[in-house]
Amino acid sequence: MTERKKIGLPARPHPDEAGEAPRRHAPVRGVAPRKRMTAAEAEEARQARQARAAEQAQHAERAAPDGRWTERPERQARHERHERREPDRRTSERQRPPVAEQRAPRPAPRPAPAPVEAREPVDHDGRVRLSKLMSERGLASRREADTWIEQGWVRVDGEVVSELGARIYPHQQITVDRAAREEQAQRVTILLHKPIGYVSGQAEDGHDPAVVLLTPENRWKEDKTPIRYSRAHLRKLAPAGRLDIDSTGLLVFTQDGRVARELIGEDSDIEKEYLVRVQWLAEPEAENVSAVVPEEVIEQMRHGLELDGRQLKPAKVSWQNEHQLRVVLKEGRKRQIRRMCELVGLKVVGLKRVRMGRIPLGRLPMGQWRYLRPDERF
Template sequence: MSAGRETPRLAKLVCRLALCSRREADEWIENGWVSVDGKVVARLGARAHPNARIEIHPLASQHRSEAITIVFNQAQPTPAADELDERVLPGEIIRADNHWSEDRALRRFAPTHLRGLALAGKLAPDECGMLVFTQDGNTARQLVGRSSRWEKEYHVRFVGELDDQGLDRLQHGLTVDGIRLTRVQVSRLSEQQLRFVVHDNGRRQIQQMCELLALPLCEIKRVRIGSVPLGKLPPGKWRYLRRDERF
């Protein structure tokens, strides 16, 4: 058996000793609050012998670990949903160099903010706009799926013409293969742009509705989830969810 397998990660031993989360253990190590056999170890990923003397600085118990949530503006093209889960790791698109300079959350980026960060709500390959990454499992569960109670707002650009009769059909629901689509809120933003408000577009309902009206789409952009807007966040940039914001 290799030495790496014989010696567990220090963070795991800290979790057992202090009954804390892995994220908290990583933060304590990174802040220099953990020592092994009298020597401070501040390197994430460090290993320690199970019988080593591990001490945790009193400051660690006063430190309140807060789950991080991040809003990212995905520019087109968006990877396919399954590719986004399997191929793109949060650390590949959430980096210090593309953190929005006008972020008002007043947080400083730290590697621990990527620990356990998960995508909460995919975009289809032909969609762009707002993505949410979070360390908070409860937030993730509330944002994902048809049972989500949070509204998702999309701005849709199309080519061609849509008369009032067509808009009325979009507003009052359509039928696909004998199944009536869920009714959604639809309104005009301009002659070539519509606003859709849904609870879930996981089955591409917006696209299906527009296809039924032979309405070619050139952009589908998610601009809001719940009460949190994408706002002025530029494409390819991200920001922290502020403490005063709630979905």
């Protein structure tokens, strides 16, 4: 048999013999090769950890009474030196602030500013808005004045002013064109004797608004005003004040902004008179309510009551008869009279408004209406 030869790879020369440096495996990307610590280095690291632990324990003992940590003098000095250094241009603007700033106590919250009452802006030279002056002088409502200014119907010291928001001095003279007066004269004000079951404004909860009663058929036959009924009178007609759904009496509708401002404006002092039928809750079966209600109750209704945390204006309260109170108010809070009565132990079983300013309900039948006469003023 032929002798078989052993085939093997040539032996690799030792690095020292070939004069070559030993080959190393490429380190894993992103991970640096770990270097084994000598015994001396391990002992030094152990001592460093013990020193840091002791330092943290001392730091805990110096905690402030309010729970915030105090800064050690040497660390605080290091932070101050860090703050004095010029910032590196390569440093991001979103770099975290120094530790001293992070641990600085938060400032106490500022008290909320007191509410400031909204006022009409006044120029430093004393000028005010033209439409505001016209409203204050009773020439027109502010919205109406703006319309007249746009149409060129307003003059200040003889010169036409057609710029909205124009400001003038309070002593300057304001005149209005005849066309504006004629347009204003065509606006109507209607007086209605509202029945129970109708709401004053928009329809709600299935109840009709009182404006549906303003039809030619419901006009009072004794209305002597020469105004001829027109459906245009119902346009932009709004209630000036309100009556509850379970209340009756005088309800005013108007197209005239001056009338609305006079009756329900913020500075209105027009009196509203009501007849209020009541029961004394302590004796609901009493036939003569005025005889069982203490006088102190009526005196309390005249002044001293408050609603929703706000003091009410003084009211005139007296007995109209054995069952009815006569109440005169100069304000119109929601369900004010009913809530006033509840506060003193009275229950309202009937409420009727009989006068607004100088205009009485008079003999106007329930459910009927009439125009405000030119000679009538609230």
